[in-house]
Amino acid sequence: MTQLPTQADAIVVGTGAAGMSAAIRLKKLGLSPILLEKTDAFGGSTAVSGGAVWIPCNPHSAEVGHADDSKEAALTYLSAEMGNRMNAPLVNAFLDTGPEVVRFLETETEARFAARALGPDYHPDLPGGTLGGRVMDPLDYDARKLGSALSRLRKPIPEFTVLKGMMVGRTDLGQLPNMHRSLSSFVYTTRVVLRHLNDLLRFGRGTRSVMGNALAARLGKTVHDLGIPIYYESALAGLEQDETGRVQGVTVEQGGQTHRIATRHGVILASGGFPQSDSLRQQVMDHARNGGEHHSMSPMGNTGDGLTAAEAAGAIRGQNNLNAAFWTPVSKLRRPDGTKVPFPHLFLDRAKPGLIAVTADGQRFVNESASYHDFVSGMLRAMETGAKDFFLICDHRFIRRYGLGAVRPFPGRLSPFIRNGYVTQAASLADLGGALSLPADTFAQTVTRYNTDAATGTDTAFDKGGSAYNRYLGDPQNTPNPCLRPIDQGPFYALRIYPGDIGTSIGIVTNENAQVLDANGTPISGLYAAGNDMNSIMAGSYPGPGITLGPALTFGYIAASHLARNA
Numbered sequence: 001m002t003q004l005p006t007q008a009d010a011i012v013v014g015t016g017a018a019g020m021s022a023a024i025r026l027k028k029l030g031l032s033p034i035l036l037e038k039t040d041a042f043g044g045s046t047a048v049s050g051g052a053v054w055i056p057c058n059p060h061s062a063e064v065g066h067a068d069d070s071k072e073a074a075l076t077y078l079s080a081e082m083g084n085r086m087n088a089p090l091v092n093a094f095l096d097t098g099p100e101v102v103r104f105l106e107t108e109t110e111a112r113f114a115a116r117a118l119g120p121d122y123h124p125d126l127p128g129g130t131l132g133g134r135v136m137d138p139l140d141y142d143a144r145k146l147g148s149a150l151s152r153l154r155k156p157i158p159e160f161t162v163l164k165g166m167m168v169g170r171t172d173l174g175q176l177p178n179m180h181r182s183l184s185s186f187v188y189t190t191r192v193v194l195r196h197l198n199d200l201l202r203f204g205r206g207t208r209s210v211m212g213n214a215l216a217a218r219l220g221k222t223v224h225d226l227g228i229p230i231y232y233e234s235a236l237a238g239l240e241q242d243e244t245g246r247v248q249g250v251t252v253e254q255g256g257q258t259h260r261i262a263t264r265h266g267v268i269l270a271s272g273g274f275p276q277s278d279s280l281r282q283q284v285m286d287h288a289r290n291g292g293e294h295h296s297m298s299p300m301g302n303t304g305d306g307l308t309a310a311e312a313a314g315a316i317r318g319q320n321n322l323n324a325a326f327w328t329p330v331s332k333l334r335r336p337d338g339t340k341v342p343f344p345h346l347f348l349d350r351a352k353p354g355l356i357a358v359t360a361d362g363q364r365f366v367n368e369s370a371s372y373h374d375f376v377s378g379m380l381r382a383m384e385t386g387a388k389d390f391f392l393i394c395d396h397r398f399i400r401r402y403g404l405g406a407v408r409p410f411p412g413r414l415s416p417f418i419r420n421g422y423v424t425q426a427a428s429l430a431d432l433g434g435a436l437s438l439p440a441d442t443f444a445q446t447v448t449r450y451n452t453d454a455a456t457g458t459d460t461a462f463d464k465g466g467s468a469y470n471r472y473l474g475d476p477q478n479t480p481n482p483c484l485r486p487i488d489q490g491p492f493y494a495l496r497i498y499p500g501d502i503g504t505s506i507g508i509v510t511n512e513n514a515q516v517l518d519a520n521g522t523p524i525s526g527l528y529a530a531g532n533d534m535n536s537i538m539a540g541s542y543p544g545p546g547i548t549l550g551p552a553l554t555f556g557y558i559a560a561s562h563l564a565r566n567a
Contacts, residue, residue: 004231004254007262008034009012010563011250013236015304016044018531019270020219022103025271027226028108035228036252037302038235039246042220043154045298045503047073047531049212050346051545053113053136053553055098063125066133070507077121077128078543084228085320085539093512094537094554101557102136107223111215112139120469121544122371124349126226128282131468135545138215141469143207146217147222152232154299155205156213159333159343159406166196171211173348177409198271215549236271236305237526239313246527247313253541265567266526267513268559269516269550273504273532274304275325284324284506288385295330295342295500301482302503306533310508313527314518318506321540326548327376331391331405334420343406345392346372351464351473353485354398356450357497360389362433362443364450367462368472369483373542376499389434390497393447397489399423402475405495413533432492447487457481501549505536514559528559 009031012023019035020042026033041047056074061067074095079086105111113136122128143150146528156167156445168176172192178185192208194507199207209217223230233254240249240260249262274280275296280303284290296302307317328348330342349355351369359365359382366378380388394404417423425463433443457480463473465483474482492532508516508529515523538547 002229002231002259004234004252004259005034006260006335006479007264008032009264009567010266010268011261011263012034012045012268013250013268014272014531014533015042015230016046016270016272016552017215018552018556019268020223021048021105022268022270022530023228024109024219024226025104025557026221026564027353027561029560031564031567032361033228034221034261035230036234036236036250037230037232038305039299040150040152040232041154042223042230043213043216044214046301046549047216048155048157048297048299049214049502049549050545051138051210051212052544052549053138054134054544054550055217055554056095056138057099057113058102058113058134058135058136059099060102060115060136061133064115064133066130067114067129069133069388073128073130074134075128077126077130078538080126080128081123081433081541081543082322082539085322087514087537087539090510090537093558094551095212097558098550098554101554102441104557106476107135109441110141110218111222112218114139117474119545120472121558122374122469122542124468126224132215137170137213137309138218141209141214141217143209143217144203147225147417149220150203150207152230153209153213153220154214157297159341161206163193164200165206166193166208166258167206167208167213170447174209189255201335212549236309238265239309241313243297245314245524247310247524263526266528266563268514268528268530268556268563269306269310269508269533270529270531270556271306271533272298272302272508274307275501275504276300277303280304280307285378292383292388293498295332295498296315297330297500297502306529307508310527310529310533315508315516315527316519318509320337321536323373323377323540325501325504326542328371328452328500328502329375329379329495329497331422331495332521332540333406333422343502344502345374345405345472345497349402350375351483352398352402352468353475353478353481353483354453354487355394356393356439356446356487357390357392358443358446360436360438361387362438363446364461367459367463367464367466369473371469371542379410379499381533391515392495392497393432393487393492395487395489395492398487399493402439404493421493425491427491429487429548432494436494438493449486450484454481454486457484459484478559503532506539507533507535509535513562514555514564517540528563530559
């Protein structure tokens with residue numbers, strides 16, 4: 001364990017996208033920052049995320065046919081999403097600085113991005129919404145370039161990998177399932193698999209980083225190349241202030257000892273929010289407070305250290321957000337060692353044709369092809385009227401073609417998931433409803449109505465497949481609606497799901513410079529917040545893919561720039 005310093009120009013807490021963006025910017029501006037990391041690996045939530053980065057008018061949008069996007073259109077869209085909750089100064093700072101941040105990262109760091117020509121905002125039919133260009137993906141990265149730091153790169157969630165740790169990216173999703181039907185897919189798959197097997201022999205892990213892991217690896221490479229020290233297993237315990245209230249240092253828990261580190265110029269909090277804190281969740285999530293299950297996909301170390309320390313120093317948390325977190329439905333998967341872990345249902349199954357979601361009363365409650373955030377919002381509304389249990393329902397044709405949660409499409413194995421109870425199988429829909437204790441008549445009516453609608457291509461109950469975003473996630477080979485098909489080919493399957501999240505949206509209130517504010521709206525000198533420690537500029541709404549990482553990179557950069565200007 002590396003001995004902590006007693007002083008630093010600037011202290012950045014957290015090594016996700018926001019923290020590393022801030023540290024790199026500080027270094028490039030001539031300061032000598034340090035990074036504090038609570039766990040034994042760098043990358044934070046970024047390293048286990050999908051990696052999408054939402055920045056309107058980014059430098060790559062024109063390359064994919066969206067040169068007509070504008071700040072005005074983005075403002076219109078965000079205003080339609082947030083209404084009077086929109087903090088105009090913060091949103092303007094993000095929209096004005098975001099493209100600059102992309103150029104900075106691609107010029108000064110290993111980070112590289114590609115915009116999606118087709119990647120709709122989550123509500124593209126709202127004024128100002130677009131079908132592509134605003135969301136970017138990090139390019140895949142050869143993590144062998146990290147050298148000795150490779151062992152510190154946070155590994156992806158095991159259930160998102162194949163063959164003992166081979167990461168699967170967006171390109172892979174189109175190639176791997178077709179390896180038996182396409183020569184080019186077979187060649188692609190063979191090359192990727194052989195590379196991975198070689199990695200296992202040489203490094204004991206996969207090194208072809210994709211999605212969020214690629215972004216973390218790319219930023220981490222620059223952090224290490226610049227000589228910015230990362231102190232691992234060093235948890236923020238508190239902030240120290242002088243007699244004027246200026247933050248002048250931190251206290252850190254490392255190896256059972258408390259250490260003090262003084263800062264010459266300031267502290268930037270980017271520790272990932274509080275999604276893994278039961279006590280903080282219960283303060284802001286009604287269903288958690290009322291005893292309902294809730295599961296987060298964020299790293300276990302994200303327990304609100306930044307928020308707790310900031311509030312003790314006089315900061316306040318956001319009070320007006322639409323939602324407390326960025327929701328996703330999850331199922332619970334039993335690992336071979338017997339432990340249960342959450343598995344997120346982001347987009348690979350729910351929007352596909354031939355699936356519905358029902359409550360324990362046997363009725364649908366939401367458009368299944370809505371964004372993961374909107375889907376859980378539907379669950380929470382149903383819970384307000386008494387619903388407690390939720391299930392995804394599909395038939396055999398569906399589960400073998402598209403998979404279901406952790407169950408992979410054919411040729412992936414299905415029987416182990418039936419044996420361990422992850423999915424429930426029944427010969428008929430009536431038997432399936434009986435196994436789940438659903439009201440027989442209501443459940444039968446629900447499926448009959450859905451199947452009738454599926455045959456016509458119009459979902460009269462919830463308009464599944466009714467938006468461009470819905471159809472983007474459906475099966476384009478299924479007509480007339482890529483999101484609708486009857487559930488009629490036995491056997492039939494059910495999977496229990498729960499509310500979950502990929503991070504908290506409630507955080508520390510800041511101004512447009514990422515300065516932390518006190519109850520009077522006055523900046524606390526020397527203290528900044530970014531990433532999920534910062535109250536979301538989206539006010540708890542979820543306008544599109546990457547609306548956490550885009551602002552995280554941007555406000556990490558903004559915080560560092562302001563700190564350096566006032567050093």
